[in-house]
Amino acid sequence: xxxxxxxxxxxxxxxxxxxxxxxxxxxxxxxxxxxxxxxxxxxxxxxxxxxxxxxxxxxxxxxxxxxxxxxxxxxxxxxxxxxxxxxxxxxxxxxxxxxxxxxxxxxxxxxxxxxxxxxxxxxxxxxxxxxxxxxxxxxxxxxxxxxxxxxxxxxxxxxxxxxxxxxxxxxxxxxxxxxxxxxxxxxxxxxxxxxxxxxxxxxxxxxxxxxxxxxxxxxxxxxxxxxxxxxxxxxxxxxxxxxxxxxxxxxx
Amino acid sequence: xxxxxxxxxxxxxxxxxxxxxxxxxxxxxxxxxxxxxxxxxxxxxxxxxxxxxxxxxxxxxxxxxxxxxxxxxxxxxxxxxxxxxxxxxxxxxxxxxxxxxxxxxxxxxxxxxxxxxxxxxxxxxxxxxxxxxxxxxxxxxxxxxxxxxxxxxxxxxxxxxxxxxxxxxxxxxxxxxxxxxxxxxxxxxxxxxxxxxxxxxxxxxxxxx
Amino acid sequence: xxxxxxxxxxxxxxxxxxxxxxxxxxxxxxxxxxxxxxxxxxxxxxxxxxxxxxxxxxxxxxxxxxxxxxxxxxxxxxxxxxxxxxxxxxxxxxxx
Amino acid sequence: xxxxxxxxxxxxxxxxxxxxxxxxxxxxxxxxxxxxxxxxxxxxxxxxxxxxxxxxxxxxxxxxxxxxxxxxxxxxxxxxxxxxxxxxxxxxxxxxxxxxxxxxxxxxxxxxxxxxxxxxxxxxxxxxxxxxxxxxxxxxxxxxxxxxxxxxxxxxxxxxxxxxxxxxxxxxxxxxxxxxxxxxxxxxxxxxxxxxxxxxxxxxxxxxxxxxxxxxxxxxxx
Numbered sequence: 001x002x003x004x005x006x007x008x009x010x011x012x013x014x015x016x017x018x019x020x021x022x023x024x025x026x027x028x029x030x031x032x033x034x035x036x037x038x039x040x041x042x043x044x045x046x047x048x049x050x051x052x053x054x055x056x057x058x059x060x061x062x063x064x065x066x067x068x069x070x071x072x073x074x075x076x077x078x079x080x081x082x083x084x085x086x087x088x089x090x091x092x093x094x095x096x097x098x099x100x101x102x103x104x105x106x107x108x109x110x111x112x113x114x115x116x117x118x119x120x121x122x123x124x125x126x127x128x129x130x131x132x133x134x135x136x137x138x139x140x141x142x143x144x145x146x147x148x149x150x151x152x153x154x155x156x157x158x159x160x161x162x163x164x165x166x167x168x169x170x171x172x173x174x175x176x177x178x179x180x181x182x183x184x185x186x187x188x189x190x191x192x193x194x195x196x197x198x199x200x201x202x203x204x205x206x207x208x209x210x211x212x213x214x215x216x217x218x219x220x221x222x223x224x225x226x227x228x229x230x231x232x233x234x235x236x237x238x239x240x241x242x243x244x245x246x247x248x249x250x251x252x
Numbered sequence: 253x254x255x256x257x258x259x260x261x262x263x264x265x266x267x268x269x270x271x272x273x274x275x276x277x278x279x280x281x282x283x284x285x286x287x288x289x290x291x292x293x294x295x296x297x298x299x300x301x302x303x304x305x306x307x308x309x310x311x312x313x314x315x316x317x318x319x320x321x322x323x324x325x326x327x328x329x330x331x332x333x334x335x336x337x338x339x340x341x342x343x344x345x346x347x348x349x350x351x352x353x354x355x356x357x358x359x360x361x362x363x364x365x366x367x368x369x370x371x372x373x374x375x376x377x378x379x380x381x382x383x384x385x386x387x388x389x390x391x392x393x394x395x396x397x398x399x400x401x402x403x404x405x406x407x408x409x410x411x412x413x414x415x416x417x418x419x420x421x422x423x424x425x426x427x428x429x430x431x432x433x434x435x436x437x438x439x440x441x442x443x444x445x446x447x448x449x450x451x452x453x454x455x456x457x458x459x460x461x
Numbered sequence: 462x463x464x465x466x467x468x469x470x471x472x473x474x475x476x477x478x479x480x481x482x483x484x485x486x487x488x489x490x491x492x493x494x495x496x497x498x499x500x501x502x503x504x505x506x507x508x509x510x511x512x513x514x515x516x517x518x519x520x521x522x523x524x525x526x527x528x529x530x531x532x533x534x535x536x537x538x539x540x541x542x543x544x545x546x547x548x549x550x551x552x553x554x555x556x557x
Numbered sequence: 558x559x560x561x562x563x564x565x566x567x568x569x570x571x572x573x574x575x576x577x578x579x580x581x582x583x584x585x586x587x588x589x590x591x592x593x594x595x596x597x598x599x600x601x602x603x604x605x606x607x608x609x610x611x612x613x614x615x616x617x618x619x620x621x622x623x624x625x626x627x628x629x630x631x632x633x634x635x636x637x638x639x640x641x642x643x644x645x646x647x648x649x650x651x652x653x654x655x656x657x658x659x660x661x662x663x664x665x666x667x668x669x670x671x672x673x674x675x676x677x678x679x680x681x682x683x684x685x686x687x688x689x690x691x692x693x694x695x696x697x698x699x700x701x702x703x704x705x706x707x708x709x710x711x712x713x714x715x716x717x718x719x720x721x722x723x724x725x726x727x728x729x730x731x732x733x734x735x736x737x738x739x740x741x742x743x744x745x746x747x748x749x750x751x752x753x754x755x756x757x758x759x760x761x762x763x764x765x766x767x768x769x770x771x772x773x774x775x776x777x778x779x
Contacts, residue, residue: 044515045495049505056507059514066518085772105521113514120507140726147722151713154264160776161709164769165723168705172727175758179730183737222525229533236540237265245541300643303779326645334636340575350637352564353644353651379575 014091014231015240021224028224032217039065039210047203056120060204063113065212066106067131069219070138071173073103077145078170081163093159094234096166097149098227102219104142110135130181137176141169155234253277254299254403254434259308261294268294269455270307278402281425281435281445286455292438293333295455296407299436300330312403326355327402331409335392339381343367343391346380350395358398366397371417386412393417396424404428404435410443418443561646565654566661572631573662579627580662587620587667591674602679609678610688610739614732617667617692621699622721624663628655628707629774630716642778648771652708656700656763656770664696684739687748691738694755695731698762702727705766708773731758 043061050057077099084092114132115125126132145165152158235241253276260270268291276282286292297303299310301317301324310317317324337346344363351358367376370390380388389412396404404425410418418441425435426445495501504511573580594612595605632638641651671692675685706724710716738751 040515044511045501054507055505056510058504058511062514062518102525105525109518109521112517116510116514120510137726137729140722144719144723144726147719148709148713151710151715151719157776157779161773164705164773164776165709168727168769172730175730176726179733179754183733218522222529225526225529225533229529229536232533232536232540236543241540242544245537245544302639302642322645322647325643328643330639330643332636332639334634334639336636336640338572338631338635338637340572345571349564349568350640353561353568353641355561355645 014094014235015238017091018228018231018240018244021228025221025224028217028221032214032221034214035210035217036214039207039212039214042203042210043207047207048201053121056117059113059117061207061211063110063117064208065215066110066113067135068212069215070103070107070110070135072216073099073106073219074138074141074166074173075170077103078166081159081166084159085163085167088160090156090159090234093156093163094227094230095223096162097159098223098230099219100142100146100149100162101226102222104139104146106215106219107135107139107142111139128184130177130184133180133184134173134177137180138173141173145169253313254436255309255311255314256299257309257311259295259298259305259310261291261298262306263291263294272308272453272455274451274453276434276436276451278432278434279429280449280451281429281437283450283452284436284438284455285452286438290455292455293407296330296332296405296436296438299405300328301325302330328405329396329399329401329403330405330407331392331395332407333411335388337380337388337391340379342377342379343372343383343394344376346391347394351398356398356400362398366394367391369397370394370420386414386417389413390417393421393424396421396428399428400431402433404433404437406435406437408439409437410439410441558646558650561644561650562654562657565641565651566658569655569658570661573658579624580666583620583624583663584666584670586623587616587670588674590616590619592677595677605678606680606684606743609675609680609684610736610743612678613671613674613688613692614695614736617664617671617696618699618725618728618732620667621663621696621703622724624659625700625703625707625720625724626710626717628659628704629711629777630707633711633777638774639778642774648774649767652704652767652770652774653763656697656704656767659704660697660700664700665693668692668696680739681743684743687742687752688739691735691748691752691755694752694759695735698731698755698759699728701759701762701764701766702731704770705773708770708777711774711777731755731762734758 039061044058047058047061049055077096080092080099081096083089084096111132114127114135118127118132119125145162148165149158149162152161232241232244255275257273258270259272261268268289272295274282284292284295294303298305301310301321312320312324312327315324336350337343338349341349344360344367347363347366348358348360351363364376367373370393372387372390372394375383375387380391383391393409393413406425409421409425413421422443422445425437428435429445502508502512591613594608598604598608629638632641642648644651668689672685672689675688680688703720703724705727706720709723710720713719734751734755738748738755741748741751
């Protein structure tokens with residue numbers, strides 16, 4: 001099986017992937033916009049109010065997709081990193097590097113919207129809820145990954161070191177979440193926690209799914225854009241980069 | 253029997269060498285030459301499976317060294333630019349610990365006379381911190397006296413040594429070749445090794461072997 | 462499908478007759494929930510929090526691609542300058 | 558197999574004994590940090606008793622962090638790390654030996670010193686006893702997980718700060734269960750669950766962590 005996989009990936013060498021990504025990016029932007037507008041429309045205009053939390057609960061349409069994406073992107077990053085480590089494809093290392101900043105962005109947004117949601121509901125900006133605390137730790141993992149990769153000059157070594165950190169991180173996330181949950185219930189009891197979000201009326205669920213899809217398309221589009229920049233940077237000594245840019249120079 | 257084919261090395265963005273290949277049989281020594289920065293050390297590190305080769309194949313007794321892994325390392329002895337000795341330990345302790353870590357028995361007697369052979373008599377119990385650069389290099393080379401592993405990869409063994417020490421080391425390598433061992437050696441001082449067939453490989457600066 | 466939850470006592474919005482559409486077309490047939498734009502802005506005393514989070518999210522999700530595009534442009538410019546410099550070196554070398 | 562681990566441990570211990578200054582400095586760091594808290598927080602025994610487990614555990618964490626870079630840096634600088642990588646045994650075993658040696662030099666003294674410092678915080682005797690047990694059980698995990706960070710940041714500029722950024726998130730479960738154990742005994746809950754979970758983390762830290770560490774070392778040596 002592995003050699004079938006390898007020559008399939010051989011096709012996705014940076015040289016072949018660069019123009020392909022270029023063509024896909026507008027499509028993902030379009031999808032992100034469509035899902036985004038639909039999600040916000042359902043979430044903010046159509047969905048009815050909530051009995052206990054009033055209008056403030058609408059932040060859920062931003063907070064939950066951001067949290068999902070922050071976790072999902074870390075898993076995808078670890079997948080690409082692991083693949084890069086196992087078969088040392090240059091492309092998958094670049095993909096992991098390209099995903100990290102967007103993952104960190106979504107984690108920050110999840111914390112930001114979580115705090116703004118917490119203030120009207122429980123009166124405090126920060127609640128030591130198990131999920132919010134795990135998001136904070138996830139942010140540290142992202143920042144650690146980005147800092148490690150930027151501290152190492154040789155791109156190949158940076159990819160491999162980042163891959164090991166991402167894989168170790170992905171193994172530790174459930175342990176961290178479990179220990180934080182245990183610590184949270186021990187000290188505070190589960191009186192205050194996000195799990196008691198409002199019961200899912202159909203429109204609310206739909207709004208959230210649409211927003212999540214929008215974030216997902218956005219993440220892919222941004223990751224592809226960043227991976228193209230990384231490719232140009234890392235492959236600048238190859239012929240095909242010269243052609244890519246050379247062609248543009250002749251057109252001007 | 254060591255066989256290398258179509259080896260290539262890229263360091264940073266520069267291609268140091270490509271298409272390097274050679275064959276080394278028992279009792280033979282490869283004398284690797286090239287200007288500074290032509291990739292000699294990188295080639296040696298690839299031979300020791302320390303750094304992976306982007307292109308090309310290195311085979312030991314017909315098997316790729318990647319697959320052999322520990323078995324290949326059991327028959328390999330590498331001496332790089334660094335002396336690989338601990339400054340706080342004495343030469344005797346250094347010798348015995350490196351032997352223990354390489355899974356080889358070395359009692360005190362043989363260790364002491366190995367150090368003596370390298371002209372370190374009387375300094376066996378002095379922490380290496382107080383030794384001169386040449387003496388530290390001799391402590392590192394003292395390992396070769398009792399070394400029975402088949403393939404020696406030595407990166408400029410003669411550096412910082414005086415003429416008598418160079419002669420002794422050359423003798424050690426000669427004895428190793430006579431025992432049917434192989435050696436890959438880089439040096440800037442042209443030193444004749446007593447026995448065995450000497451092959452030469454010159455790494456040209458622009459990367460063509 | 463669960464009926465719209467009870468009236469929020471603070472405002473006197475009369476309960477909207479929510480038709481029971483089949484789930485997949487719900488967001489087409491559900492009428493607009495708000496009566497006026499100002500009420501929409503106020504978000505029932507939670508306006509600052511809702512628009513605070515929406516604003517930052519939208520801002521960051523616009524800022525990131527903009528920074529990326531600018532980064533790519535400056536990289537391309539730098540590489541082109543490099544290639545041009547190398548081309549002139551090679552040509553001067555061959556002429557010498 | 559075991560002979561190699563013993564050889565590594567004896568070598569590292571002999572090296573550490575030759576350079577005691579580093580061990581003593583880490584211990585004094587631990588003592589100073591722990592003694593600073595009462596000065597910062599105030600002398601009321603009630604408050605101190607509540608703070609004690611967290612303070613002692615965080616101080617132990619930071620003290621271990623202080624001595625982590627040296628785990629591989631010296632060997633990397635003088636070339637012995639290369640020889641270790643070329644040893645005919647799996648590199649993971651050698652890392653295991655080094656992690657245990659590091660624990661004997663840093664984690665163990667901290668744990669033995671903790672009850673003395675615990676007196677400053679007016680802890681009851683059984684709380685002191687559980688605190689020492691939790692430190693004894695937990696500190697090997699700190700060395701094991703920390704070794705991953707030390708290997709990843711080997712030879713990287715700004716390594717020290719980067720190491721703490723990489724490793725602290727991974728230390729959180731150990732901190733929670735470690736400090737939680739003492740808290741549980743003080744509130745009468747019984748620390749059995751915490752200590753067993755801490756033991757599980759330590760087993761994972763000491764027996765699973767060396768393999769990614771070995772991979773990171775191989776990359777650093779490329």
